[in-house]
Amino acid sequence: MQTRKQKAIRKIKIGACLFAFALLYSCQSMRSGDEKVDGEPIFSNFEYVGNDKIYDENPLLEGQFYSPILQGCYPDPSITRKGDDYYLVTSSFVMFPGVPIFHSKDMVNWQQIGHVLDRESQLKVGTAGISAGIYAPDIMYNPYNDTFYMITTQIASGIGNMVVKTKDPKAGHWSDPIKLQFDGIDPALFFDDDGKAYVVHNDAPDKGKELYEGHRVIKVWEYDVETDQVIAGTSKIIVDGGVDIKQKPIWIEAPHVYKRNGKYYLMCAEGGTGGNHSEVVFSSDSPMGPYIPAANNPILSQRHLPRDRQNKVDWAGHADLVQTPGGEWYGVFLAVRPNEEGRVNTGRETFILPVDWSGEWPLFEAGLEPLKPSVRMPKGAKNEMNTGQYFPNANFTFADRLDGDRLDDRWIGLRGPREKFVHETKNGLIIKPFAVSIKEQKPISALFHRQQHITFSASVEMDYTPRSEMDFAGLTCLQSETFNYVFGVTKSDGNYYLVLERTEKGLSKIVARTKLDEAGKIRLKVTADGDNYQFSYGISNGPYNNLGSMMSGDILSTDIAGGFTGAMIGLYATSASDTKL
Structure with a gap:
């Protein structure tokens, strides 16, 4: 027989449980994204389409794959x-997460298996310029x-x-980073047959010995695998x-050491990562040198x-070599594909050659x-790159x-984790805007692809109602x-506008705008054919209309x-817009 006090306590407990359940349900409902929140855009149905004519003009032959x-x-x-x-x-610079990592069984078909640096304890680039960070x-x-090692230079936060x-x-x-006790950039590890590292x-050259601008040296250290420090x-x-x-x-940079037939080979990039770039090689009877150039x-x-x-x-340059189990050698390296104006918008890409x-x-x-778009595959490989199972290449x-x-x-x-500003729901991706502009060297609320x-289109649907002139959301290139470029919706004097803004050398200019009848759902699109970029929009199921020339x-x-870095297409939102109509 329960006393009145016991019954009262039981009612309190039941009430507390019901309240907790209701609160949990409410939080889950809010997180589900069923309710639209003004000032928070919901993006859905993103589509990127690449259509470079070089792939149409150069179909693959048997035993080939694209580079x-x-x-x-x-x-x-x-x-x-x-x-x-x-x-x-x-390299990933200030992209977060950092250092994309790919896996393959044959060097033809690649899958991205994540990122090496995916935690803030590993990657501290919050105030770095876009070309700082991970080199x-x-x-x-x-x-x-x-054990697998990834060694790099983090140009930020004093890490090095x-x-x-x-x-x-x-x-x-x-693991979390182990800071290494030497200067310079582009470190690489080598493990010898006797287990020494x-x-x-x-x-830089020794102090006072620099002979000209761009004069650099390659250094070698013995490395202790027990302490993970140079000796x-x-x-x-x-x-x-x-x-x-x-x-x-x-x-002279990006060194790698290889051992073959009892000799040591040092391969480096030379000439700077531009039009004078190249790959050179040296050999020695000892990992410590002296090294003689080929x-x-x-x-x-x-x-x-x-x-x-x-x-x-x-x-072309900045290469690394690998040998297949069957004894073939291949090398990966960076190179660029300029557009018809000689401009490099896709950035430095990863190429491969036998x-x-x-x-x-x-x-x-x-x-x-002259490098061709296709190369021969390693023995036994089968090209399945665009089957959906692997990271795609060519046109896709x-x-x-x-x-x-x-x-x-x-x-x-x-500069910061995606998880701090994005939330995926059944209705699309919510971006919770930071009070930070895309023009600042801070973590921004933008998600990039x-x-x-050289020729592509990128489109997305957006459902968005800005609350004030400080709110802005849309696409960015x-x-x-x-x-x-930023291309999106904002508010001014109680009206809603679609705006295209161009920023060059930090100076921004509105190049086109149009007044919208109402806020809400809109389709945004950018297309590029070489150097020509066109921004357009669609309302409901209507056709796309160009905004500006x-x-x-x-x-x-x-x-x-x-x-x-190369150009990126972003889904962007901010509550600190400086776009003034």
């Missing part, structure tokens, strides 16, 4: 192999402790050179300036070819000839309804915080905007 294997801003590739598993990483990651498998580790790249869970990297007092300069310092070569350097370059060649691929190492020196097959369509529970790995943020083709893609090119 680049990673289109868009995927520069500075590094590759390693464990058994028949290949892993590849590229030239090197991935290396150490068979002596069955660093290394992270994992036993299984497919599972992720890379070494680090090579780019650095003090072991550093040595093994290349001074480049192949021939009398010719004043610039920016007589036939460079072994990869496009710098000597006619500038007006058709379907030009340029800037490597002939039948003689003393490795040589990229046809690497000194990427469609994302944005209504799932996990973002595709191709979507990235800038790389521009991967961005090269950096100071060079970009054709715009130049000049500000989206690295040769105009500078820096190291």
Whole structure:
């Protein structure tokens, strides 16, 4: 028999449970995105379509696959192999998460398995410029402790050179960074047959010995795998300036060491990551040098070819080699595909070539000839790149309804985690706007997809009601915080407007606008054919209408905007817009 007090306590407990259940249900309902919130855009049905004519004009023959294997801003590739598993990483600068990582069984069909740096404890780029952050990651498998290493330079937050580790790249869970005690950039690890480890990297000449602008050196250190630090007092300069310092070569960098037939080979980029870029090679009887350059350097370059060649691929260099289980050699490297104006909007991409190492020196097959869009596949490979199972290349369509529970790995943020501003619901992707403009060097509430083709279209549906003149949401085409287009909806004097704004060198100008009858659902689209970009919109199920005239893609090119990144297409929202009508 319960007392009155016990009954009262029971009622209180039941009431508390009901209240907790109601609160939980309410929170889940709010998170579900069933209710539209003014000032928070809902994006849905994103579609990116690439349509470069070079692929239509050059269909694949039996035994071929297309290069680049990673289109868009995927520069500075590094590759390693464990058994028949290949892993590849590229630079990511202030993209968050950082260092995209890909897996393949044959070097033809690649899958993105995530990012190496996916936590704020690993990646601290919150106030860095877009071309700072993560430079030239090197991935290396150490068979002596069955561990994968990713070593890189983080140009932000005073971190500098660093290394992270994992036993299984497919599972992720890379360690937090271990800061390394040396200067310079572009570090790479080498594990010798006896289990000893070494680090090579780019650095400045000794103090007072710099001979000219761009004069750099390559250093080597012994590396302690127990402490994950270089061994003090072991550093040595093994290349001074480049192949021939009398010719004043610039920016010797991106070193990698390989061992073959008892000899050590040091391969480096030389000439700077631009029109003079190349790959050169040296050899030695010891990992510590001295290293002697090959007589036939460079072994990869496009710098000597006619500038007006058709379907030009340029800037080739910054390479890494890998050997297949069957003994074939291949090399991944960066290069660019300029548009008809010679501008580089897709950024530096990851290319691949077979490597002939039948003689003393490795040589990229046809690497000194105009690069072609297709290369021969490794023995036993089958091209399945555009079947939907693998990361696509050539011409393809990427469609994302944005209504799932996990973002595709191709979507990235800038300077901070995506999870802090996005929420996927059954109605689409909600972007919760930060009080930060896209022009600031801070984490911004924008989700980006790389521009991967010279000719492309990107479209998205948006449901959005701005609350004030400080609210803005829509599409952006961005090269950096100071060079970009924003195309979206804002509010002024109680009216709603669709606005196209161009920012060049940090100075913004509204180039087109139109008054909208009402806020709410709108379709936004950008199309590009080489240097010509057109922004258009659609209401309900009606046709697309152009907003403004054709715009130049000049500000989206690295040769105009500078820096190291390629153009990106973003879904953007802010509550701190400075766009004034």
